[in-house]
Structures are given as C-alpha cells and as structure tokens.
Amino acid sequence: MSRTDLVALADRYDAVIVGGGITGAGILREAVRTGARVLLVEQGDFASGTSSWSSKLVHGGLRYLKNGQWRLTLESVRERQRLLDEAPGLVEPLTFLMPLYEGVKPGRATMRLGLWLYDRMAGQSASRWLARDELLQREPDVRQSGLLGAMQYLDARTDDARLVLRLMLESVAAGGVALNYVQATLRSEGGRVVGVTLQDRLAGQTREIAAGVVINAGGAWAGDLPGAPAGAPRLRPLRGSHFVFPAQRLPLKQAVSWLHPRDRRPIFAYPWEGAVVYGTTDLDHGETLDAPQMIAGEAEYLIEGLTHQFPQLGLKARDAVSTYAGVRPVVDGGKDDPSAESRESAMWSAPGLVSITGGKLTTFRVTARQVLREAARQLPMLAPLAEQAVFADAAALNPAQQRLFGRLGADAASQLLAGSATSELALIPGSPYAWAELRWAARRERVCHLDDLLMRRTRLGLVLPGGARDILPQVQAICAEELGWDEAHWRFESARYLDHWQRRHAPPVA
Numbered sequence: 001m002s003r004t005d006l007v008a009l010a011d012r013y014d015a016v017i018v019g020g021g022i023t024g025a026g027i028l029r030e031a032v033r034t035g036a037r038v039l040l041v042e043q044g045d046f047a048s049g050t051s052s053w054s055s056k057l058v059h060g061g062l063r064y065l066k067n068g069q070w071r072l073t074l075e076s077v078r079e080r081q082r083l084l085d086e087a088p089g090l091v092e093p094l095t096f097l098m099p100l101y102e103g104v105k106p107g108r109a110t111m112r113l114g115l116w117l118y119d120r121m122a123g124q125s126a127s128r129w130l131a132r133d134e135l136l137q138r139e140p141d142v143r144q145s146g147l148l149g150a151m152q153y154l155d156a157r158t159d160d161a162r163l164v165l166r167l168m169l170e171s172v173a174a175g176g177v178a179l180n181y182v183q184a185t186l187r188s189e190g191g192r193v194v195g196v197t198l199q200d201r202l203a204g205q206t207r208e209i210a211a212g213v214v215i216n217a218g219g220a221w222a223g224d225l226p227g228a229p230a231g232a233p234r235l236r237p238l239r240g241s242h243f244v245f246p247a248q249r250l251p252l253k254q255a256v257s258w259l260h261p262r263d264r265r266p267i268f269a270y271p272w273e274g275a276v277v278y279g280t281t282d283l284d285h286g287e288t289l290d291a292p293q294m295i296a297g298e299a300e301y302l303i304e305g306l307t308h309q310f311p312q313l314g315l316k317a318r319d320a321v322s323t324y325a326g327v328r329p330v331v332d333g334g335k336d337d338p339s340a341e342s343r344e345s346a347m348w349s350a351p352g353l354v355s356i357t358g359g360k361l362t363t364f365r366v367t368a369r370q371v372l373r374e375a376a377r378q379l380p381m382l383a384p385l386a387e388q389a390v391f392a393d394a395a396a397l398n399p400a401q402q403r404l405f406g407r408l409g410a411d412a413a414s415q416l417l418a419g420s421a422t423s424e425l426a427l428i429p430g431s432p433y434a435w436a437e438l439r440w441a442a443r444r445e446r447v448c449h450l451d452d453l454l455m456r457r458t459r460l461g462l463v464l465p466g467g468a469r470d471i472l473p474q475v476q477a478i479c480a481e482e483l484g485w486d487e488a489h490w491r492f493e494s495a496r497y498l499d500h501w502q503r504r505h506a507p508p509v510a
C-alpha cells in the first residue's frame with residue numbers, strides 16, 4: 001500500500017481524526033464501521049508518538065486496583081480478555097511472578113486478596129502461590145535472601161506499534177483513509193471548527209479539507225493542537241523509559257514484577273520479541289515532546305532496581321541492547337507524586353471538535369466508542385454500532401504461523417506466506433522476524449523512512465545490537481527493490497536512522 005497524495009483526498013470527510021497513535025487508530029476502526037467517510041492524519045509515522053514506546057502490556061493494571069480505580073481496572077481486564085481472544089499472535093498471555101520476601105510488604109495475604117479480585121474481574125482463576133523452590137526452578141536468578149515464594153498471575157503483552165498498524169491498515173481496507181507524515185491545523189468559521197489545513201511533511205504540499213467533525217486524538221500533543229479553541233485541560237507529560245536487554249544477559253522465561261527499593265514503585269522485566277524489556281520510570285517530562293529519551297538519572301534508577309532483584313547477574317546499563325522512552329498523556333491533577341496521577345482519559349468538546357487524551361493502550365476500544373458517542377452529538381451518523389471484534393480473522397490454521405497472522409492479519413499473512421521465497425521465510429539471526437516481513441512492510445505498509453521499517457513495522461532496531469547495524473546491507477537491498485531507494489537516498493536514510501538511534505535508543509555507556 002503506497003502513500004496517498006494530498007491531491008487524491010476528497011474535499012470533505014464526515015470525520016477527520018488528528019493523531020495516528022492507538023487512540024486515533026481505534027477511533028478510525030470504529031468510525032469506519034458506521035459507514036462514515038473518515039480521514040486520519042498523523043504528523044510523523046503511525047504510532048511514532050507514545051504508542052510505540054509503551055510497556056507493551058495489555059493489562060488490567062494491578063496498580064490501579066491498589067489505588068481504588070475499580071472502573072479502570074474492570075474495563076482494562078475485560079478488554080485484555082477480549083483482545084486475547086480476538087488477536088492471538090499479537091496479544092499473548094504473559095505469566096507474571098511477583099517474588100515476596102520476609103518482613104517486606106505487600107505480604108502474601110494482601111497479594112492474594114488483590115489477585116483474587118483481579119481474577120474475578122476477568123472471570124478466571126489464574127493466580128496462585130508458588131513455593132520458594134518452584135520459583136527458583138523457574139527463575140533461578142531472583143534475589144534469594146529472605147525469599148518466601150511468589151504470587152503468580154496472568155496478564156498479556158503485545159507489540160504496541162503493530163497493534164496500531166493492524167488497526168490502521170484494516171480500517172483502510174474497510175474504506176477509511178489514513179496518512180502518515182501529514183500535519184493538521186484546525187480551521188474555524190464563526191466560532192465553529194469546520195475542517196483542517198493539512199501539510200504533507202515529506203512533499204511540502206498543503207490542502208484544506210472540510211469536516212463534519214474533527215477529532216483531536218493528539219495524545220500528549222492534544223492540548224496544543226494548532227488552531228484549537230481554549231478549553232483544554234492542563235496536561236502533565238510524564239516520561240517512562242525502558243531498557244531492552246539481550247535474553248542471554250537477563251534470561252527470563254516469564255515476567256517478573258517487584259517494587260523498586262528506592263520508592264516502592266512497581267517495576268517489571270519480561271521476554272519480548274526475543275529480548276527482554278525492563279522498566280519503567282514515571283517522571284515529569286520537561287523537554288520537547290518530539291524526541292524523548294532516557295536520561296542518566298533514569299538509567300541509574302532502573303539499574304539500581306535490577307541489581308536489587310537480580311543481584312547475581314551484575315547487569316550494567318551498557319549490557320543493554322537498546323533503550324526507549326515515551327511520554328504519557330496524563331491530565332494534571334496537581335499531585336506531588338507523578339505516579340499518583342490518574343491514568344484515566346479526558347475528553348472535551350467545542351463546536352465541530354471533540355478532543356481526547358490520556359487513557360491506555362489496552363482500553364483503546366472503550367475510548368474510541370466514548371469519543372464517537374460524544375462526536376455523534378454533533379454528527380449523529382457517527383454513533384458507534386453494536387460492539388464487534390476489532391480483529392475478526394486472526395486465527396491461523398497452523399499454530400506455528402499464528403505470530404505472523406496476529407501481526408499482519410490473516411489476509412496479509414497468507415499473501416506473504418504464499419508469495420515469499422523460501423529463503424526469505426528464514427528468521428533474521430537473533431530475532432523473531434523473517435526477512436520476508438521486512439520486504440512485506442517495505443512494499444505494503446507505507447514506509448517512508450528507515451526508522452519506520454526498523455523501529456515500528458518491525459522492532460529490529462530495538463532487539464538487535466547497534467540498532468540492527470549488521471543487517472543494514474541486506475535491508476538496503478530490500479529498500480532498493482521495494483521502495484526504489486538509490487545509493488544516495490540510502491546514504492541519507494541510513495545516516496538519519498543511525499543518528500536517530502544513537503540519540504534516542506543507544507544504551508548509556510556507563
């Protein structure tokens with residue numbers, strides 16, 4: 001699927017969605033189902049805002065339960081269960097172990113009670129107590145002194161960027177229009193938002209488009225949408241950073257979660273895409289929203305937490321394969337502790353405009369439906385239809401192919417398997433990705449820059465050393481064939497990518 005030109009757009013859409021993260025993609029999916037003509041624009045690549053830099057958990061949020069946020073937990077647990085059913089291979093069950101220690105809170109009784117509730121909300125009974133020996137058999141590297149055992153419970157993990165991509169591409173197949181690298185500014189007449197001015201950030205063209213209603217799904221940027229009337233709540237951007245470690249250095253078979261010794265915040269590490277993700281922090285983000293990165297203090301904090309739980313591994317920041325940071329769009333509730341701020345979404349409206357921010361990856365469907373109900377007060381045709389599976393066709397006949405079906409959708413995965421040379425179905429060494437996935441993404445998934453391909457369509461830049469530097473010659477050949485990049489274009493793209501990787505994703509040298 002190639003990138004659409006602004007010239008090819010209609011003059012008017014029923015709804016124009018600004019923002020191509022999970023929130024915008026979820027709204028697009030639900031809005032297209034109503035039969036409305038819908039356009040989504042994203043100023044960078046799809047999911048390049050916060051939605052590719054999350055902890056990648058599709059979870060109820062045990063922490064929200066602890067804070068008494070029952071509705072948020074219940075909603076999240078239910079969505080987790082639905083996504084596990086609807087998106088196998090993309091949203092996968094993940095076992096968590098929380099080791100408990102003598103004289104350290106929370107104790108076993110508190111954890112049991114919390115997890116009992118968590119299970120009840122999901123209509124399952126997945127949690128149980130694991131004796132010390134059984135825990136050490138499963139995760140021999142956890143700190144042993146004072147160890148009593150662990151509580152085991154179930155949540156889920158995903159590839160956040162792929163979740164967005166799949167929603168986006170399937171919505172486009174169902175009749176929606178979605179453009180990356182297009183920035184929107186609002187246009188108003190007589191106090192009403194009547195449309196957008198779009199600027200293609202690659203080609204430089206601009207175009208005015210009329211809209212029945214504009215939906216601002218700009219995440220952490222939502223409060224500053226150019227041209228928006230006053231009335232946005234004050235947002236408090238909170239940065240969260242993660243390390244990605246090679247599985248050989250942090251060899252976990254499931255997720256382990258524990259409290260950081262410094263501030264008792266929950267932190268966790270778990271296997272993901274052949275590596276191990278470890279995080280996260282929760283700090284006020286004072287810098288520009290466009291290129292968040294882990295700072296030295298966060299690296300120290302995270303390594304301190306890791307050393308506390310896995311002392312014998314002796315891990316240092318420089319052992320990581322990469323890092324990443326994202327900014328949570330959180331509404332400012334004036335709390336001293338950033339982690340005490342609510343993670344619920346916030347919605348506000350003006351004539352011709354509905355804005356949404358905050359919320360979670362996990363609950364994108366609930367958010368999308370709330371937004372459309374609000375938008376329908378201004379344009380009744382946008383009222384959401386009866387609930388339906390977001391991905392109806394993900395089941396692969398062959399369980400070994402489930403991952404590909406989940407990540408790409410059944411149609412795309414079947415075409416990829418049928419059309420690829422056997423040699424390209426081999427996995428790229430050190431990763432769970434086939435060469436054919438790279439070629440498919442380059443050919444069909446609106447790749448404009450090299451980081452689109454290596455950081456979001458695939459996550460090779462996060463899980464292979466040096467941002468996947470060693471495979472760049474093969475990637476160059478694929479980009480030449482599929483995207484027509486000549487030598488000069490490749491030199492530009494590879495230099496741009498490596499610079500971007502070095503600034504935003506290289507592990508600290510300490």
Ligand SMILES: Cc1cc2nc3c(=O)[nH]c(=O)nc-3n(C[C@H](O)[C@H](O)[C@H](O)COP(=O)(O)OP(=O)(O)OC[C@H]3O[C@@H](n4cnc5c(N)ncnc54)[C@H](O)[C@@H]3O)c2cc1C
Nearest residue numbers: 019021022023043049050051054055057184219240361362
């Ligand atoms: C560290 C961290 C960990 C997290 N972990 C989890 C987790 O494990 N599970 C979970 O459920 N949630 C998690 N979250 C929350 C979740 O990631 C976010 O709530 C979600 O990704 C926000 O999605 P969004 O679409 O609203 O924002 P974004 O993904 O940021 O999308 C908004 C987009 O709007 C675009 N945009 C803004 N202005 C314009 C404009 N004028 N024109 C065009 N485009 C524009 C931006 O470029 C951006 O891409 C986490 C968040 C963080 C930061």
